[in-house]
Amino acid sequence: MTGNEAVAEGAIQAGCQFYAAYPITPQNELIxxxxxxxxxxxxxxxRVFIQAExxxxxxxxxxxxxxxxxxxxxxxxxxxxxxxxEGISYIAGAELPAVIVNMMxxxxxxxxxxxxxxxxxxxTRGGGHGxxxxxxxxxxxxxxxxxxxxxxxxxxxxxxNPVIVLGDGTLGQMMEPLKKVRNxxxxxxxxxxxxxLTGCKGRKPNVIKSFYMKEGALEEFxxxxxxKYKEIEENEQxxxxxxxxxxxxxxxxxxxxxxxxxxVVDNLREKGKKIGLVRPISLWPFPKKVFHxxxxxxxxxxRFLVVEMSYGQMVDDVRLSxxxxxxxxxxxxxxxxxxxxxxxxxxxxxxxI
Amino acid sequence: MKKIFSRPESLKNVTTHYCAGxxxxxxHRLIAEVIDELNIREKVIAVAPVGCAVVAYDYWNFxxxxxxxxxALAVGTAIKRVRPDNIVFTYQGDGDLAAIGTxxxxxxxxxxxxxxxxxxxxxxxxxxGGQMAPTTxxxxxxxxxxxxxxxxxxxxxxxISLLLGTLPAVKYVERVSLHNPQEILKSKRAxxxxxxxxxxxxGFSLVEILSPCPTYWEMSSEKAMSWIRDxxxxxxPLRRIK
Numbered sequence: 001m002t003g004n005e006a007v008a009e010g011a012i013q014a015g016c017q018f019y020a021a022y023p024i025t026p027q028n029e030l031i032x033x034x035x036x037x038x039x040x041x042x043x044x045x046x047r048v049f050i051q052a053e054x055x056x057x058x059x060x061x062x063x064x065x066x067x068x069x070x071x072x073x074x075x076x077x078x079x080x081x082x083x084x085x086e087g088i089s090y091i092a093g094a095e096l097p098a099v100i101v102n103m104m105x106x107x108x109x110x111x112x113x114x115x116x117x118x119x120x121x122x123x124t125r126g127g128g129h130g131x132x133x134x135x136x137x138x139x140x141x142x143x144x145x146x147x148x149x150x151x152x153x154x155x156x157x158x159x160x161n162p163v164i165v166l167g168d169g170t171l172g173q174m175m176e177p178l179k180k181v182r183n184x185x186x187x188x189x190x191x192x193x194x195x196x197l198t199g200c201k202g203r204k205p206n207v208i209k210s211f212y213m214k215e216g217a218l219e220e221f222x223x224x225x226x227x228k229y230k231e232i233e234e235n236e237q238x239x240x241x242x243x244x245x246x247x248x249x250x251x252x253x254x255x256x257x258x259x260x261x262x263x264v265v266d267n268l269r270e271k272g273k274k275i276g277l278v279r280p281i282s283l284w285p286f287p288k289k290v291f292h293x294x295x296x297x298x299x300x301x302x303r304f305l306v307v308e309m310s311y312g313q314m315v316d317d318v319r320l321s322x323x324x325x326x327x328x329x330x331x332x333x334x335x336x337x338x339x340x341x342x343x344x345x346x347x348x349x350x351x352x353i
Numbered sequence: 354m355k356k357i358f359s360r361p362e363s364l365k366n367v368t369t370h371y372c373a374g375x376x377x378x379x380x381h382r383l384i385a386e387v388i389d390e391l392n393i394r395e396k397v398i399a400v401a402p403v404g405c406a407v408v409a410y411d412y413w414n415f416x417x418x419x420x421x422x423x424x425a426l427a428v429g430t431a432i433k434r435v436r437p438d439n440i441v442f443t444y445q446g447d448g449d450l451a452a453i454g455t456x457x458x459x460x461x462x463x464x465x466x467x468x469x470x471x472x473x474x475x476x477x478x479x480x481x482g483g484q485m486a487p488t489t490x491x492x493x494x495x496x497x498x499x500x501x502x503x504x505x506x507x508x509x510x511x512x513i514s515l516l517l518g519t520l521p522a523v524k525y526v527e528r529v530s531l532h533n534p535q536e537i538l539k540s541k542r543a544x545x546x547x548x549x550x551x552x553x554x555x556g557f558s559l560v561e562i563l564s565p566c567p568t569y570w571e572m573s574s575e576k577a578m579s580w581i582r583d584x585x586x587x588x589x590p591l592r593r594i595k
Contacts, residue, residue, distance in 0.1 A: 018435050048434045052427070053460035060424035060457070064431030067418045068398070068439075072431070090421045197416040197432065199439050201395035207410045208418035 001178040003171040004029035006142045007101055009178070010149030011073055012037055012047075015188045016099070018065035018072040020050040020058040024080045025113045026169035027103040031075065055080045059087030059100070066096040067208045069196025071153050075101035077169070078119050079110060081127075088162050089128030092225075093210030097156035099149070100134070101165045103172035106335045115169030115256060116334040120313035123164050124284040131222055133229050134162040135236065136283040138254040142176035148281075150186035157191040159232055166283060168309065170256040170338070232285055239287035240279040243269065247276025249348060250294075252318050253307040254280045257332075257339070261307055264341045268348070275348075278304075283314070291321035305348065307339055308332035361385040363394050365414050374574025376531045376564030377405060380473055381412050383537070384444070387545045388415065391552065397440045398432050400425040402449040405479040409444055423454025426461035429468050440551055442469040448478050451487040451513040458513065462557045465522030469547045470559040472514070475566040476585060483569030487511040490588050495569070510588050514561045518595040525550050525558035526594040531565065532581040536591070563589060 001009070008030050011019070019034045031051070038049035048065070052058035058074045065072035076084060081102045091098045104119045106112040123136045135155050139145035148165060156163040197206055212218035240258075242265060244250065253261040258279040268275045280287050294302045304326060306315040315330045322328055331339055331347045360366060363385035371377045388394050394415050401409040403422035410417035420428040425443035433441040443450075450458050450472050461468070477495055478484040484497040488510050492501040502510075518526045525547060529540040540562055547558035563585050565577035572580060 018431060020431065046435065046437075048431070050430070050434065053456055056424065057427040057430075057457050057460065060421060060427035061431035063420070063424075064400075064418070064428035065435045067428070068432045068435050070435045086421055087424070090419075094419070197398045197418055197439075198436065199396040199398060200414075200416050205410075205414055206416050209410065211407055211419055213408075 001142060002029050002173055002175050003142045003145050003167060004103065004173070005033045006146040006178050007075070007149060007165065007167070008033035008037065009180075010146040011099065011153070012041060014150040014153040015045065015071050016047070016073050016153065017045050017070040018048045018062065019074065020052045020061040021074050021076065022052050022055045022058050022080060024077045026105055026115070026172050027075050027077050027101065029172070030101065030103070055083035056087065059084040059091075062098050062100075063087055063091055063094070063096060066091070066098050067094070067197050069193045069198060071097070071157070073099040073101070075103070077103045077105045078107050078116070081119060081122065085122070085128035088134060089126070089130050089132060090210055091162045092132035092134065093130060094208050095160040096208065097160055098162045099152045099156055099165065100162060101167070104166065104168040112336060113169060114336045115309060115338065117168055117255060117257060117309035118313070118334050119166070120283065120308070120310060123166050124286070124317070132225060133232075133284050134164045135159070135232060135285070136164045136166050138166045138281060138283050139171065140255050140258045140279060142171070142174065142178055145171060146178055146180060147183045147186045150182070150188065154189045155236065157189070159228060161228070161232070166255070168256050236282055237285050237287040237289050238281035239290050240281060241277065241290060243276035244278070246274050248274040248301060248303065250276045250278055250302060250304050251307060251344070252278045252280070252304055252314070254283060254314065257307050257309055260339065260341055261344065264344045267341065268345065280314070286317040286321065288321040291318065291326075295322055295325035302326055304328045305344070306330045306332070307344055309334045309338055361389040363388045363414050365412055367411060369412070370408065371405065372568040374565055374567035374577055375405070376473065376475065376562070376566070379531050379537060380471065380562055380564060381409060383541045383544055384471065385413060387541060387548055390545070391548055393440045393548070393552070396438070397442070398436070400429045400432070400441070400443040402443070402445040404446040404449055406444055406446065406473065407480075423449050423452070424457055425449065425454065426466070426468070426470060427457045430461050430464070430466045433466060433468050440548065442471060442548070444471045445473065446479070447472070447474045447476065447486040447488040451511050455513070459517070462517050462523050462559070463520050465556045467551055467554055467556055469551050470557070471544065471547070472559055472561045473564045474561055474589065475564045476510070477566050477569045479566050479569055487513070488589070490584065512589065514559065514594050517559060522557060523559070523595060524556040526561070528561040528563070528589055528591055528594060530563040530581055530586065530591055532563070532578040561589070563591070
């Protein structure tokens with residue numbers, strides 16, 4: 001199964017009731033899978049699939065389905081994500097749950113269809129207008145992509161917040177066996193939605209809105225959002241780590257890039273090099289906690305090497321997390337090429353970091 | 354004593370924020386009366402636009418959501434698809450439905466979504482201060498057409514209802530007006546038909562309502578009503594289009 005299909009299958013099993021999207025490479029297997037399986041496996045959930053007329057329509061359909069209390073999702077790739085930003089801002093502003101998948105490709109502009117990780121800033125900094133955050137999850141295998149869809153829908157409902165699943169063209173296109181082995185976390189958590197639009201029978205009317213004209217009302221609402229984001233930052237940092245106890249050089253990479261880095265770590269470990277790996281799984285909230293471990297005096301011999309398929313985006317978060325107390329190096333490029341294991345090893349040796 | 358006139362249950366007892374002579378209050382009320390008469394208040398989900406009527410939910414006493422500017426029919430599409438037993442309608446101005454949201458409008462209509470669209474055409478952008486709308490008449494002065502709309506630069510008023518009428522999945526389109534009591538009653542009948550169509554699962558229905566904006570037309574309320582009758586209906590004749 002491809003990563004795109006695993007995401008789709010995960011979404012269906014996680015109780016996705018509404019999916020709308022617009023075709024874009026390299027995530028087309030996802031929309032095709034949903035077109036086939038959402039109606040066929042509708043059951044009692046009344047699953048709806050719509051091929052939308054635009055990325056704008058797709059994300060706003062997700063807004064509508066979510067406002068009506070359903071688990072709703074869309075997917076796209078980089079240029080399409082730019083178009084969705086308005087809708088994501090409204091979803092954040094209306095505090096609606098939603099899952100948005102971005103299988104990143106090269107940019108800026110139309111770019112190309114090669115894998116990239118250049119939308120990290122867009123995903124983790126909000127992306128649209130206003131002070132908001134989406135929760136961002138980054139799978140690095142087909143199996144993990146499947147599993148993270150449960151978490152994505154659960155977190156979206158729990159916090160009434162957009163969740164972006166950030167993969168790239170490689171993950172979307174590559175095939176790996178999917179055993180559908182669910183993590184303990186991978187089950188549907190049911191959250192009550194008394195705010196949803198269902199018709200006002202037996203209760204006062206519900207209103208979904210992000211518009212606050214009364215003096216002071218918007219600031220009050222923003223403070224509420226900030227409080228929620230703080231809670232998410234405290235509770236939802238996720239990462240995988242290897243060999244951190246004795247590592248002198250720690251690679252930091254997410255998604256597809258982390259797979260290359262893991263090979264490098266295994267390779268150099270065999271040669272006796274004290275090297276480790278941090279793989280952020282949640283990109284927002286960024287797993288600062290793991291870096292805070294290495295900002296004490298005793299740890300200043302540690303060196304981080306951040307590897308990305310971009311010209312340096314996540315590296316900013318690593319630097320911020322280290323607060324200038326650890327040395328942070330970077331290697332990365334995008335637009336067609338993926339940093340190779342040889343390149344990374346060369347960098348390690350060259351700089352003698 | 355018999356009570357013969359009261360506020361519909363679907364309308365809240367609040368003070369209006371709309372300008373004197375504005376048509377939104379009338380249109381809100383007609384919708385509320387229709388919803389009461391059809392006994393669907395507890396099933397209705399409304400989608401409010403961006404524009405003067407964004408806060409329609411402050412007046413209506415049923416479930417409502419906002420939609421981003423122009424996206425009401427995309428939002429409405431999804432609500433109706435996931436909740437087919439509810440009654441879903443959008444309420445949109447000319448900028449919302451026929452400029453920034455033209456794409457969503459045409460495609461929701463073309464898919465034959467079983468929803469009701471109420472389209473308020475006042476030939477101007479009210480909330481932002483009186484700029485040209487897609488439906489602004491030729492020669493009409495606005496903040497962005499200070500010398501009047503000129504076909505050489507701004508093209509013709511967009512007759513979106515006529516355009517929608519050509520789509521096979523669109524089942525009902527009628528243009529009505531609020532300029533006198535007789536036309537107001539006709540407007541109510543059209544709104545009721547559009548909701549009845551949804552109840553009967555007939556498909557996409559749209560009612561275009563010519564509505565006064567005395568503030569940005571820079572007219573008295575009375576003159577605004579006669580301007581609709583004498584000028585606006587020449588460009589946008591009142592009739593059942595489909």
